[in-house]
Structures are given as C-alpha cells and as structure tokens.
Amino acid sequence: MVKFSVKLLGVWFGAIHALKNVSVDISTSEILGIIGPANSGKTTFLRTLNRLNELAPDFRISGEVKFSGQNIAEIDLEILRKKVGMVFALPIPLPLSVFDNIAYGIRMHGLRNKKRQQEVVEKALKQAYLWDEVKDRLQEPAFKLSGGQQQRLCIARTLAVEPEVILFDEPCSGLDPISTAKVEEAMLKLKTVYTIVLVTNNVKQAARVGDKTAFFLSGELIEINETKRLFTAPSDKRTDDYLSGKFG
C-alpha cells in the first residue's frame, strides 16, 4: 500500500533550488533508505514529508505530496506531524526527565491520565529497546543518558505518539558502532508496524536495513530500486560511481 505519493516535487529556499522534480512512492511496512552526498537534498526531502521545511521563512514548494491519498498541505499540521514522526541527526533530549521526554507528545495531544501515560511510556521505551536500561532512571534528566541511549530515547519519544511513518535523519551520525547496531536493530523490528524513511550518510547502513534505496544527487532523485538491485546492478552511472566511492 502506498503511504506517501510524491509527484514532481520542487523545493526552493530563497534562490537555492534544493529539490528538482522528485517523484517517488513510499509503501507501508518497508524501510526506504535515502543515500547521497552532502547537499544532495536528502534531508530536505525528509523534512518535506512532515512539513518541517515550512519553518524556514523563504521556503517555496511545487508539485504534490500525498499522505494516505490526501494532499499534505490540506492536513492539519499537528495531525500530520503526529502521524509522521521524526528522529533527528543528533540526539536532542528535551531538558526534562526521561519520563517527561517520552510523555511530552502524548500530553500535548491531551492525554491527562497518569496511569495511561505510564503505560504509553513503558511501551515506547520497550519498543526502542531502552526500557531495561532506564526503567530505574525514569526521573533522571534525560541528558544524563549516554549518546546511544539518548538517540533511542528520541526514537521512543517519537513512537509514543503512535505515528504511522517514522522519518530518520541520519540517526546514527553521532553514534559509535555498538549504539548504531542497537538503533538499526530497533529499526528492523519497527518496520513490521511502521513505514520508515531513513536518510543516511552511511551507504553500508542503507544496504543493511533498507528494503528499497533511493540515490539523491544535487537535488535530483537519480535512481530508486530494491536495495539489492541498486547495490549490485545500478542502472545509472552516477549511482555506480557514488557506490564505488569515486565521489562522496
């Protein structure tokens, strides 16, 4: 089933043409990996999906993005962002306790019942494979957790509002290999329930976890295919050059 349908998407920030004629369908229950060099428009594409680009004052958009068949410009901003969660490149714990970080979203969406909040927090932390490490530290400030724990906290925080899609923006860029493995493990488990879009600078990570992989270059979508096919037999020479490390 198609979750996101993007047609002829163009994005500008002032005079900068960040995305050019990008068309892609993103299906449910799969991980779409997005690779490409710096400034290729990967993150801009991701932030188009939850309309976070609109925070920039000189942002303009053309084309059409549909979420579950509905144009995202017509969906209530808060509802869209609740359904399309995001995990940022650096772990950004809010200046609150571990518990309050996870409960922040559901509280904003009006869940007042303390017992329900506890259930949601526990479930989210378990889904992010963090519960065992922090179940006795729920009242501690979240910034006291290690970097890898903080990033799984951010995943749990996103999961707590029960999104349908999770956007990962280079979630492992600041993490060591062991923490990276834990985050990847969490992603693979999550894809059975959630649609996942993963932007990564790490080509190998896209190969490990992506069902499909898309290659962006200078704001254009060069190629999108099953991960195996894209990595073994890319149809575009530029994809081949990037994958073989001729530029990066």
Added chain:
Amino acid sequence: MPNPGNSQRIAFFFLFLATLLIVVPVGLIIVIIIQKGLPAINWQFLTDIPRQGMRAGGIFPAIVGTVYIVSGAIVFALPTGLLAAIYLSEYAKDNFLTRIVKLAIVNLAGVPSVVYGLFGLALFVGFLKFGVSILSGSLTLGIMILPLIITTSREALESVPYSFREVSLSLGASKWQTIRYLVLPNAISGILTGTILGLGRAAGETAPILFTVAAFYLPQLPRSIFDQAMALPYHLYVISTQVPNVDEKIKYGTALVLLVLVLFMNLVAIIIRYRFRKKKKW
C-alpha cells in the same frame, strides 16, 4: 628592542589601575552611606511618619509609597512586556518593520527618565485624568522599564535552542504549546532576572515620579491608587535640597534604606538566576 616582560608589566599596571578606578568609588559610596546612615536606622525610623517638617521621625510613608508604586509598575509592565517579547521573538515575521520595532525598543531603554516623567504627566495625569496618583506613577515607571523587560525576555526566549522547538513541533505540538510548555519554562529565569532588575531601576528613579505621583510631604499612607504617595528617591531629594537644617544622618539613613532595597532586589535576581542555572538540563 621592546622587552616583552616590561611591556607586559606596563599593560598589567594600566589594566589594574582601570579596575581600581572603578572599584574604589563604588566601595567609597557604600562605605560612606553605611557609615553616615547606619546611626539613623532604628525601628522608629523605619516605621514612623516624618515629623517636625521632616527633620525628625521616620520614613515609613516613603517606604510604603515606593513599594506600592513599584509593585504597580511591575503588575503593568511584566505581563505586557512578556507578551510583547513572545510576539516579537516567536511570531513576528523577520522583516524590515519588525527589525525597526526591535531597534526602537532597545533604544527606548536609553531615553532619559525625565522624558518618561513628562510623558506620564501629559498622558496619565492630564489626558487620561488619573491625576497625580499612584496609578499615574506606576504606569509611567512601568512604561519606563518596559524596554528592559522586553529586551531581556526576548534574549531569554531566543536563548532556548531552536532544536528543542523543532523536536516539539515534530511531535505534533502546536506552536503555542511549544512556547507554553517548552520555551517559556526554559526562559523563565532570564525573564525573572530582567524583571527584578527593572524593579530595582524603577525603585531608584526620581524623575518619572516627580510629576506623576510623588508627594512633597504626606504624613499618612495612601488609601487608594488614585492617592498621591511619598517615595524614597523623591523624599531623599526633598530633604537634601528643599528643607533646611535636616540632620545629615536622616539623609544618609534614607539613602541607605533605598540602597538596601535596590541591592536586595538585585540579590534576589542573582539567586533566582543561580538556582535556575543549576536546574538547567542542557
């Protein structure tokens, strides 16, 4: 060839001298005021009305008047200033007009206080017919400290990292919820500090209250916000220049009370800032 050791010694000497030039006068002011004013301070001085044409008795009405006027100023200026700061830093589009408004507010802080006094006389006392009253004085002082409160509040709001707002919005919180539950709680220490510094400034000003509220001699407490009131800075001015033969210790005693009041407010600001800094979690 210049000797590096020598030039360093010369630099140190001038740096030290400059610091000394700042520290010594401040220290002297405090020492002299305490030395000359302390003998006047007793329970009667703090709680009695002025007697014998302000040459004896206490300064209680002036203390009470100052507290009333300053409280009134803050009741008006804090909500107004905070809301304006939120609008300017979070909602207003960053365009030419907004930048002009921000610049104007920063510069308003430098307008001489006597100009605010004249403004208050024209607007509140005259045009709005509040008369010479606590209400007029409080509003005038409030307007005078508004720029300070707006500027410090804006700085406090803008010091909350942008990434926190993105996280909050990405979880589906509305912009207002983000401000209310994330930005404001993390900016509150800066806002309070600015407010209390404003309080201190309002408590010490003479010119804005001169035309709008201050009574030359009023040996009773004000009964409503439409009454005149005595105030410490103006009382000090009066007994120093307008009334002959006032004992020196009464003048310095009044100055000491005013100084302690203002320093106490600044101390509270420092303590609040320190406690919130310790609690800060980023």
